[in-house]
Amino acid sequence: MRSFTAVQRFDHTVSYLCLSHRFSAATAKVARVISHSGDGPLYAGIGLAAWWLDGAFGLWLLCTGIVAFAIELPIYWVLKRSFRRARPSQLPAFITPSDLYSMPSGHTAAAFLMASLISTFYPPLATVAFIWAGLIGLSRVLLGVHFVSDILVGAVLGLLCTALAQNITDDLYWMAAST
Template identity: 35%
Template sequence: MFALPARLQLIDDRLAVRSNRLSRYRGLRDFLRVVSRLGDGVAWYTLAAALYGLFGAEAVPALTQMLAAGVSGVIVYKLLKNHTLRPRPFEVVSDVVCAGSPLDRFSFPSGHTLHAVSFSLILAHHFPPLAGAVFGFALLVAISRPVLGLHYPSDVLAGGAIGASLASATLTLL
């Protein structure tokens, strides 16, 4: 079972509550729900198909690295989620409301953020003009998770760090 030291957990709880309060604003909540849903994979699959359609074989190295990072990311985050068993904040912090749909049971780490960061780094490496758009989208995905009550801020930070590590390894090895 995942357990932060008590003082850090208290900070994480407070930040989760503060983030989640933003979900009270219907327009923001609805926007972040769409971002989160696109972050399920839809945006990345669509972008990958568009890049292949536009650039053909020139896009294959980036798409291969995205696939490798994506598969590795699923393995890593599923292992961590099933090992740490950290409940989602809306399940244990009374002031956090679930404003989105979780894809699985556990919170740590944020798989959405992990993949958004890894894919953004890989795409920005191969297609620098896309950097602003993919990093902006990745930031929105990361923000959406605690605002919707689905993750603690520390889950998002860990997901981002793991995603960056996977992207770096993938860019180096493939």
């Protein structure tokens, strides 16, 4: 229990530092744009573009992404309902979140899921994809709707769901390719 209290203290301290300075409103404008890039439509666009531009290999990315999100979304909702962790309060929030709870960050989970997919299928884009995913997580803290630990749990969730989806679709892809 002490370690959880230490995590909460750390989370509140970081949130206070991120949200209680004179530049926080200006920072939030940039953070809002970055956060919005993780709302979801971009992911479908990336999958469809990969399919269109790269044929069967791109379709494999698209299918893996669909499976990964089909795994991630129910787990995300169960974790949100189980943790029931309140979002940061008594500090500025620069957007209105879609729900009451903060743990895990769904934007971060989805961004790291997508970054992991991109890095697996198109390794030269890995650095850009993971920087973008990290910026989405950071933007959620800078907007006052998540704590750092929410971001970390979201990132791990996205990475694990992608790994599981890849195991599923890799087997299917190679079975189809061998017939």
